[in-house]
Amino acid sequence: MADVADDKNPAVEAVELSYSYQRPLVEALRAVNLTLPRGTFTAVMGPNGSGKSTFLRLLLGILRPTTGEIRVFGESPTAPSQRVQRLIAYVPQYDSINPLLPLRSREVIALGLSSRVTDRPARWIDERVSQILEDLGLVEIRDRQYGLLSGGQKQRVLLARALVLEPELLVLDEPFSAMDMTSQHATAKLLSGLVRQKRRTVITVVHGIHTIVHHLDYLVLLNKEIVAAGTPDAVLRPVNLTRAYGTDVPVVICPEGFRHPLVEDVHA
Amino acid sequence: MPDFSSYLTSPFVLRAAAAFLFVAMNASLSGVFANFRNSTFLVSGASHAALGGAALVIVLESHGSVFGVSPVFGAAVFAVLLSIAAGSAHNRGSTAGSDTAIGVGFALSMALAVLLISLIPESASRVWGLLMGDVLLITNQDLVLLAFLTLCVATVFVVFWKQFLFVSFDLDGARAFGINADRFNYLLFALIGLSSALLVKAIGSILVFAMLSAPAATALLVSDSVRKTLWWSFAISFAAGILALVLSYFTALSVSAIAAFLVTTAYFSVRIWRFAFAR
Ligand SMILES: Nc1ncnc2c1ncn2[C@@H]1O[C@H](COP(=O)(O)OP(=O)(O)O)[C@@H](O)[C@H]1O
Ligand SMILES: [Mg+2]
Numbered sequence: 001m002a003d004v005a006d007d008k009n010p011a012v013e014a015v016e017l018s019y020s021y022q023r024p025l026v027e028a029l030r031a032v033n034l035t036l037p038r039g040t041f042t043a044v045m046g047p048n049g050s051g052k053s054t055f056l057r058l059l060l061g062i063l064r065p066t067t068g069e070i071r072v073f074g075e076s077p078t079a080p081s082q083r084v085q086r087l088i089a090y091v092p093q094y095d096s097i098n099p100l101l102p103l104r105s106r107e108v109i110a111l112g113l114s115s116r117v118t119d120r121p122a123r124w125i126d127e128r129v130s131q132i133l134e135d136l137g138l139v140e141i142r143d144r145q146y147g148l149l150s151g152g153q154k155q156r157v158l159l160a161r162a163l164v165l166e167p168e169l170l171v172l173d174e175p176f177s178a179m180d181m182t183s184q185h186a187t188a189k190l191l192s193g194l195v196r197q198k199r200r201t202v203i204t205v206v207h208g209i210h211t212i213v214h215h216l217d218y219l220v221l222l223n224k225e226i227v228a229a230g231t232p233d234a235v236l237r238p239v240n241l242t243r244a245y246g247t248d249v250p251v252v253i254c255p256e257g258f259r260h261p262l263v264e265d266v267h268a
Numbered sequence: 269m270p271d272f273s274s275y276l277t278s279p280f281v282l283r284a285a286a287a288f289l290f291v292a293m294n295a296s297l298s299g300v301f302a303n304f305r306n307s308t309f310l311v312s313g314a315s316h317a318a319l320g321g322a323a324l325v326i327v328l329e330s331h332g333s334v335f336g337v338s339p340v341f342g343a344a345v346f347a348v349l350l351s352i353a354a355g356s357a358h359n360r361g362s363t364a365g366s367d368t369a370i371g372v373g374f375a376l377s378m379a380l381a382v383l384l385i386s387l388i389p390e391s392a393s394r395v396w397g398l399l400m401g402d403v404l405l406i407t408n409q410d411l412v413l414l415a416f417l418t419l420c421v422a423t424v425f426v427v428f429w430k431q432f433l434f435v436s437f438d439l440d441g442a443r444a445f446g447i448n449a450d451r452f453n454y455l456l457f458a459l460i461g462l463s464s465a466l467l468v469k470a471i472g473s474i475l476v477f478a479m480l481s482a483p484a485a486t487a488l489l490v491s492d493s494v495r496k497t498l499w500w501s502f503a504i505s506f507a508a509g510i511l512a513l514v515l516s517y518f519t520a521l522s523v524s525a526i527a528a529f530l531v532t533t534a535y536f537s538v539r540i541w542r543f544a545f546a547r
């Protein structure tokens with residue numbers, strides 16, 4: 001069996017990966033081939049319903065491939081040992097969460113940490129939670145109800161819940177969508193720091209790409225199939241964007257020389 | 269009519285008070301989670317499905333096919349089956365499918381109950397008793413069963429507290445954090461169904477919805493933490509039960525009906541108070 005700690009295995013490897021939901025029958029992903037090395041920062045982009053969240057669910061082991069294979073650090077994420085699952089942390093779309101439970105921010109984070117780490121006393125959990133709240137500047141909202149926070153605050157609490165696990169692989173689903181500009185940039189820098197300084201692997205689904213395009217190693221353009229994958233510069237070409245979004249997406253080049261597709265404006 | 273103090277200390281009233289204690293425990297666990305999951309309709313569906321199950325046992329018994337089986341058993345089986353059907357829709361992430369499953373199960377069980385009653389009219393009064401309930405007629409045996417099953421429900425809640433919170437809060441997240449979310453979802457829904465069935469004997473199918481969901485719904489309005497929600501839910505439910513026993517002495521109205529009236533009034537009062545004064 002492949003060793004999780006073996007550096008030769010890529011972080012993520014998808015081979016002819018396909019997934020269809022059964023009820024109702026929806027083909028969400030078709031024959032995806034993709035290899036993402038360790039210590040890289042990747043974004044996945046595509047129109048609504050293009051299978052981005054499904055791809056993340058497959059690599060988290062929440063779904064099993066219909067056909068094909070996905071391996072994370074060389075192992076199947078659905079393996080019963082949960083060995084790779086323990087190396088991954090997940091930031092779900094903030095609106096996928098039930099706001100009816102009056103959990104406080106710190107309880108949300110502690111719930112995640114104590115589900116993963118079962119051999120530590122409650123005090124240790126509390127200390128780690130306090131630390132991450134401080135690191136992310138969330139001390140003010142530690143005792144506020146999660147359901148009553150703003151969208152951006154919710155996203156930062158979910159980010160804290162994932163970061164406190166110190167994961168090898170961090171998987172995020174539209175983590176910036178409700179954040180203000182300042183938080184978006186701070187978060188992009190933080191993720192980039194994880195990759196550059198600690199050699200963690202980060203994969204994030206994004207809708208708008210402006211805030212992170214400067215930090216990325218790879219960009220995957222998805223529309224059920226992979227439309228294009230590679231460096232942002234190679235992928236962000238009008239021909240690819242048109243194929244992915246089914247309409248012309250203007251691309252501007254910023255003063256630093258990065259390509260920016262104006263996807264949000266097309267959607268609006 | 270006995271004087272008030274001997275009424276309060278009569279075995280009927282003491283048993284009823286004890287029953288309300290267990291009702292309140294169910295309200296603060298299953299009731300609260302039914303509200304968290306936006307599945308209070310399940311409580312209503314399960315308590316009526318329970319009626320069908322109980323009627324089946326009663327009729328089989330009068331027919332001589334089974335002997336010594338408590339109707340609560342049939343009630344529990346039907347309610348739990350319905351809850352699991354509802355839970356399966358939740359695991360696929362669709363609350364709409366869940367409501368349909370509950371509605372169909374609800375209708376099916378009620379149809380069964382009515383059919384059985386008309387087939388065997390001798391048992392009709394026992395089945396009607398379960399529909400309306402009379403907490404003052406609860407027997408020691410009923411009470412022991414209620415206590416035992418309530419403690420079972422409470423124990424499962426305590427053991428899997430964290431998992432239940434996590435799957436209710438964030439289903440996909442719980443899965444990604446290594447929790448077998450499907451299994452805990454089914455278990456949670458089964459507990460809600462079981463609680464609904466348990467209360468049928470004490471307060472009657474029609475009023476289970478009020479006593480199990482309304483206190484928790486009210487508690488959620490006034491609480492800013494999970495713990496406070498549990499305590500408020502318990503307190504509202506238990507206080508309503510005791511107050512209903514007292515008021516029943518003076519009005520000669522059904523205890524369950526008064527209790528249900530009190531908890532629903534509490535709910536609407538808080539809503540109106542909020543609407544009028546809170547921002
Ligand atoms: N649980 C589900 N059951 C059935 N179809 C689903 C389910 N979840 C998503 N889908 C469908 O699968 C497709 C891909 O969904 P998703 O991966 O969520 O897209 P994205 O995240 O790119 O918006 C969509 O057509 C969506 O409607
Ligand atoms: Mg999505």
